[in-house]
Amino acid sequence: MPIEIPPKLTERLARARRVTVLTGAGISAESGIPTFRDALSGLWANYDLQELATSEGFARNPKLVWEWYAERRLRVAGVQPNPGHRALAQLEKRYEAFTLVTQNIDSLHQRAGSRAVIELHGNIARVKCSREHTVVSEFARDDSPPCCASCGAYLRPDVVWFGELLPPEALARAEAAAQECDVFLSIGTSAQVYPAADLPLRARAAGATVVEINPEKTALTHHAHFALRAPAGVVLPQLLAALGEG
Numbered sequence: 101m102p103i104e105i106p107p108k109l110t111e112r113l114a115r116a117r118r119v120t121v122l123t124g125a126g127i128s129a130e131s132g133i134p135t136f137r138d139a140l141s142g143l144w145a146n147y148d149l150q151e152l153a154t155s156e157g158f159a160r161n162p163k164l165v166w167e168w169y170a171e172r173r174l175r176v177a178g179v180q181p182n183p184g185h186r187a188l189a190q191l192e193k194r195y196e197a198f199t200l201v202t203q204n205i206d207s208l209h210q211r212a213g214s215r216a217v218i219e220l221h222g223n224i225a226r227v228k229c230s231r232e233h234t235v236v237s238e239f240a241r242d243d244s245p246p247c248c249a250s251c252g253a254y255l256r257p258d259v260v261w262f263g264e265l266l267p268p269e270a271l272a273r274a275e276a277a278a279q280e281c282d283v284f285l286s287i288g289t290s291a292q293v294y295p296a297a298d299l300p301l302r303a304r305a306a307g308a309t310v311v312e313i314n315p316e317k318t319a320l321t322h323h324a325h326f327a328l329r330a331p332a333g334v335v336l337p338q339l340l341a342a343l344g345e346g
Contacts, residue, residue: 102338103330110342112309116282118197121188122274122299126288126314127332128204131182133175153261158230162254166245169257173224176205181212184287184332187340189213194345199277203289203296205259218270218277220296226258271295278303287313287332291320300324 113119125135151157151164158165189212192198200209200217205224209217227246228235231253239246245254260266274296278284284303291297291312300320304310312324313335321327328335 103328103335105328105335105338105342106326109309109311109326110339113283113339113343116309117195118281119191119195119199119283119285120277120281120299120303120308121198121200121285121287122278122289122296123188123200123202123204123209123287123332124289124293124296125204127182127184128206128208129288130184130331130333131179131208133179133206133208150262154263155230155261156263158254158256158261162245162256165256166254169224169259170244173257176207176224179206179208181208182333184336185209185212185214187332187336190340190345191336192216194343197277197280199274199281201274201277201296201299203293218274220260220266220270220274222257222259222267224257224259227255228258230254230256266295274299275302278308279306281306281308283311284308285311285313286320286324287336289314289318291318 129135151161152168185208188200188209192214198216200214202209202217202219203221205221207223207225226235227239229248229251231251232248235258236248236255239255245256247253248255278299279302281303284300286300297319300310301323304323310324312318312320312327313332315329315331
């Protein structure tokens with residue numbers, strides 16, 4: 101269902117030269133990917149996330165964790181980018197500087213055509229050595245889990261688990277993009293997980309226009325200049341149309 105795009109928002113986007121976007125689980129949910137906690141269903145319903153998404157859980161039961169992520173990887177591979185993802189890829193072409201920061205690990209932005217993507221929480225399609233932390237592309241795919249050919253340690257998903265720090269270089273680039281943009285779009289994120297939740301606040305403090313796109317109110321809502329209460333797949337194509345790009 102169409103929503104009304106405020107003319108002042110269209111005007112600010114039309115004038116902007118530098119745009120930064122933060123996306124969260126909401127935009128992926130529109131493609132059919134369950135949110136992290138919603139994925140604890142079926143065979144996984146009785147498991148605790150601390151057993152499946154921490155380095156301690158992996159140390160205790162690497163086979164269990166590997167198989168949990170293998171199932172999620174298959175599920176992600178079977179979904180497609182939605183109109184929200186595709187609209188962001190189209191929007192990127194309009195601006196002198198456009199940075200897409202995502203908390204998602206599903207590659208849907210890249211598959212939709214986005215190029216300037218910063219992955220704060222890693223990527224479920226990648227695998228790395230649990231000891232050397234180097235990304236590995238060739239490994240015994242029938243093993244559960246496989247081992248690093250270099251050092252013999254178990255391989256693990258290249259994602260950020262609970263209790264782990266975000267990749268420093270990715271976070272630094274995201275913070276710089278937030279502080280240097282004219283418009284900041286926060287899309288489908290709860291605005292509760294730090295340090296990502298601090299990015300729109302940094303942008304606002306630096307003088308940017310902050311826009312929230314989310315069906316629900318969040319902790320960010322009262323800080324946003326514009327809050328559009330609808331899914332990204334509805335709002336973003338309409339924003340493109342309002343800018344003459346649809």
